[in-house]
Each structure stands twice: as C-alpha cells, then as structure tokens.
Amino acid sequence: MQVERIADVVRQGGRLSFEQARELYLHAPTSLLGRLADDVRQRLHPDGVVTYIIDRNVNYTNVCVARCRFCAFYRPVGSPEGYTLGFDEIFRKIEETIALGGEQLLLQGGHNPDVPLEWYEDLFRQVKARYPSFRMHALSPPEIIHISRLSHLPPETVIARLVDAGLDSIPGGGAEILVDRVRRLLNCYNKATADEWLNVMRLAHRAGLRTTATMMYGHVETIDERLEHLFRLRDLQDETGGFTAFIAWSFQPSHTELGGVEATGVEYLRTLAIARLVLDNFPNLQASWVTQGGKVGQLSLAFGANDMGSVMIEENVVRAAGAEYCMDEYEVVRNIENAGFIARRRNMHYDILGEPMFRLQKVPRMLQLAVARADGRGGEAEDLRRYEARSPEARRRRALPQ
Amino acid sequence: MTSALALGDLEARLAAGEPLTRGDLERLFDCPDLIEVGVVGEAALRRRTGSEITFCRVLETRDGRVPAELQAGEIRIVGDPASVDDAVALVRQAASAANGTPVTGFSLAWLVDRVGTDDASLTRVASALAGAGLTALAEVPLDLPLEVSRLVKVVAALREGGLAIHRLTITAAPQGRTRLDFVERAEQLAREAGDIRAFAPLPRVDPVDVPSTGYDDAKLVAAARAGCPSIERIQVDWQLYGPKMAQVALTFGAGDLDAVAAVDDPSLGPRRSAVADIDRQIRAAGGDPVERDGLYRRRG
C-alpha cells in the first residue's frame, strides 16, 4: 500500500523524498518500477525519439597513480604495459571517427604524473586547428583534480585553460558512488572526494560547460548510499542545471583487486528505473549496453532510458574488466527501432543532428570495438619528450638522446 | 506508445484459465509496451508454477568422459556422433561414470538424420541407447521439418524404446513474429504427446551480425509462457544467453534455467556460476530457486 501511495506521487508528477525513493527501490515490483520510469520518460520525451551519439571512447593513457581497487585498466608508473598515445595516434583515431560519421572524442585516461597540463592544451589546440568542428568531451573530474595538483593551479584555472584550448564538455566519469565512506573503501577517495567531484562539476557548469554524471554501483556500497549519490546529483542539478545526462553501470569485477560478483541484470534495470524517478531534473538517461550487453541495453529503453549512449568505436576500460560487447550504428539503430522508437543522432548537448548516418552515406559495419593500440604495445609516444615529466623513470627516459 | 492497459484483457483471460489464441499471441508480441508484456508473462508464470524457479547444473560431454567429482544434475552428451553405434558407445562410457546422475544426449535432428522417421527403427535405436544408459533425448528441435502429427508419433516411438522426451528447443529461426509458429507447435505437441516438461523458445543459433534483440527475446518468452499452458516450464539457457538476459527472462515468464555450469570453469567468464550465484540471480528476479536434475526431479 505504501508503495502504491508513493507510486501515485510519481504519477502525479511529484518529487520523491529519500525515504519514498528507498521504499520504491527496495519494495516495488520490477514491473511497477519500470512502468513508473517509462511514464516519466514518456512525459519528458513524448516524441518517441531515442537518441545516440557516434563518438569514440579513447583512453589516452593507462598509466595511473590512483590505483582504484575496482579498476582493471590501469598500469603503475614504469610498467612495460603502460602506454600514452601520441598526437598522431589520436589524430588517426579522430579521422577514423569522422569517416564513420562521428563528431566527438570522449577522451579519458589514467592519472599519469608524466602528462602535464601543457600536453592537453597543445593536443586540444591542434585538434581544433585540424578538425574545427570536431568536439572534445574530455577529462573527468578526477583527471581535472589530478592536473590541478600536478600543475599547482586551482581546478577553475585548469578548466579555464582547457576550455581556452578547445575543451567542449566534461564526461561524468570517476563519480563511482559519491559517498566518502565508499570512496575510502574503493581507494578512490584520494583521487577525488565526493565534494571535490561535485565541485569540479559545479565549476564546469559555471564556466558554461555541460557535463554528464555517472554512477558505478554494485561493489561495497549500500542501497542508501546509491540513493545518496542520486540525491547529491539531483541537488547539484537544481543548483546549476548543467548536467545533460545520467549513466549508471554495474561494477565489472573481473581482473580487479576488489573482485567479487557483478550486480544482476534485473538489478541494473531497477537501478536505472529508480534513477529515472529520483533524477527528475535530468533530461536524459543513457542505457549502458557496454556493461549490460545489447539485449539488456535495449530493455533499458523500457525502464527509463531515452538514449542508447555512444556507438563508441573503441573501448578499453570495461573490456579490461572482462565485458566485451559491440554495437555499431546499424545495431544501435536496429535496437532502437525494434523497441518501437525513432532513432536520431545527437551531439553531447543532445541537439538532434539527424537521421542515422548509415542512411545518409555508406558506413562500414563494425563487429568489434577497437582498442587503444591495436598491437597492444606499451610505452609513451615520442612527442611526450617535449613535456616535463614528474616520475623519475620518465625524467630519465626523456633525458636520453633520441 | 500504447496505454497502460493495452493487454489487460489477456491478463484477465489468463487469470480465468482461458487459452490464448494466435491473434492474442500476436498482439502480445507486437505490443510496444514491454513492461505490460512482462506483466502478462509473469502473471502466466505465477499461475503455472508460482514463484518456484528451477535450474539444472549440466555437465556437457562430447567424448563421453565424465569427471569423478560430479555436482551435475544432468550429464548431457553433445555433438553429432558419426553413427548410432558410436552414440551407444559414448552413452555407455558416460553412464559408467554417472553414478546415478541422469545421462541425456543428442538431438532429434541428429537421430532423424541417422535413422529416419520410421517408428519401428526409432524405437529400436531408442532401445539401444536406453539400454546403454541414456535416460532422455536431450532435445526436440521444433524447427525440424516435420508436421506436429508426425512429431507426436516420433515422440511416442522413442518413448516406447525407453527414452524420456521432456525438452523442446529451436535451433534457428527467422526473427520476428514468425517465431510464434514455434510457440503454437510447442503447445500442440505438448498437448498431444503429453509429459513435455520444458520449452526453450529462444533459438540456439543467433546470427552474430544481426542478433535477436532483448525486446524480441523477452516478448517471445512471455508469449511462450502465455501460449503453452501444457508445458510446465519455459526455459532459458544460462550459458547461451548469458546471466543478464537469462535472469531478466525470469521476469517475463521463464521458469527454468538450463545449462548452468556444473564445474566452476573460469574460462566461462561471467557465464560460469556457482550455485550460490544462481541462487542470488533467481532471488533478485523475485523467484525461489529449486535445483532439479535432468529428468526434472527436485534435487536434494
């Protein structure tokens, strides 16, 4: 009865309190949660359009000093498997992305002490000079904090300099669960506390950037902590209105120090649905087919999602933790249309760009996602020699004659 | 999008114990409101078998070898032996190490390919396989080009030879609502042959470049549950469909998880599963787990 009363609050367009959200998340049948979330999606997107973006998810370095316990992707400084891409490699990836109809790079990486602020500035400037309309959706809040610490500059200055160089928007990675108890257990408190993560987003929104927000659940957090995460995001969105979308995914345990088992598919759909209900001020919710697979990814469209996320083209982080799913533009569109929606391409701001690209031009099929380096090589690119390094290994390496 | 009550009448008719027509199943399959499809599928499931969800740990063997420490509820011989004699030898080897665990194996497609559809020949071969220790034919693929009336006779002939026939499958099928043809065939066969315990409606071969979608799979599961009252369990294959889709199928009407790994094999990645994990997955989908064996008997 309590659940039904709360469901009525949602049906009448009311806002959920923490306790009401908790009651629904814990006790509402999955079909009711889905029904309510789907109704909210329909209210927000009555045109029946489901969007997606063609962009490439490039991880420019896997060298990282943060050592999060849930991460299977990073390599410590000095590891022979550590890599940092060169500008030419990144330009090549941009050109491949443009050939597939893409218009943006999602650029994120490890906290590499040997990649200074100037490297990012030069990269962004050169990208903008070569590909003026191409967009850089880059550097999650913990990376901004890392660069801020490396350069001894406040985060707002780092953001301002990066925007000046060509940064267009900031991805919502690194949020995990925005509760410091959890962040300490995951060893990601030092890379960014919950307040620090939110503050970078606040600064970015104030600087006129739009950003996304994420949640990685299913590890050490409690249900209340998941909800606290959502409510903290909702509060910041009330304040700034700068988030374009929310994306939830389950912790991928394979090859990580933390280990354990992955949250189930049903739990994903319930979590997505409760996020749709709590985050009433977020216009868009993405389906995470990269972690859930194409089938459950598509089912997300019935549980509150109105966006199929990115075609990706390349993926390194989730794959390192054992999940490997691929959907090219044909597949994304086929899944959207099969679910009864209209498929439209978008940009990061969720402006509609038009019909599926493959209906406008010939686009090759892509049955496997690319990786950062096809040959799996470690090592940093030559052009990094021009930049100051922090680690003794890199200083020595860069001092050697070429 | 349709209204929230687009399928409300189907729910009511299922609750009243009325059978659904082909037209009803098409409405269910074509309904864009997936949540409501799920409500119908789940209501049909609850009505048929309550909250109990069965699962079976299956040890698949291609060469008849069976490990000594066995947790499986079923030993299933997979593959297509070159001859009936080879099949009998495989069964004998597997059965000698089975220690009471039911040994199943082979597809009706293989048997028909080797023996034809003559009743007497089928009974003779079934008898040879049963004599070697085979308890059940592993699957009857409904996409076999045989009329249901013929299939009923084939099933009877095999049973006469001593083999149990419990499980209907689909090997490959075109996508879309034509898959409902198999739901109808399954129900007809189960009604006429009797004692069909499980129907796995999701095809075992899914094209890599254009796989079936989550919506279509979920709708097919719901349609199978609503359209096959004569079959106890709608089944999903844990390893073939993966834990995520298999678990979600439990909220659309599936009531049995087949092919749960019998040994903890890390090479299976997330598709491997300790019993504790299966238990967690079933409970998270709102069900009560019950382990069964290859003859659909409750274990433990």
Ligand code: SF4
């Ligand atoms: S999640 Fe990011 S910050 Fe943490 S260890 Fe991995 S690469 Fe480094």
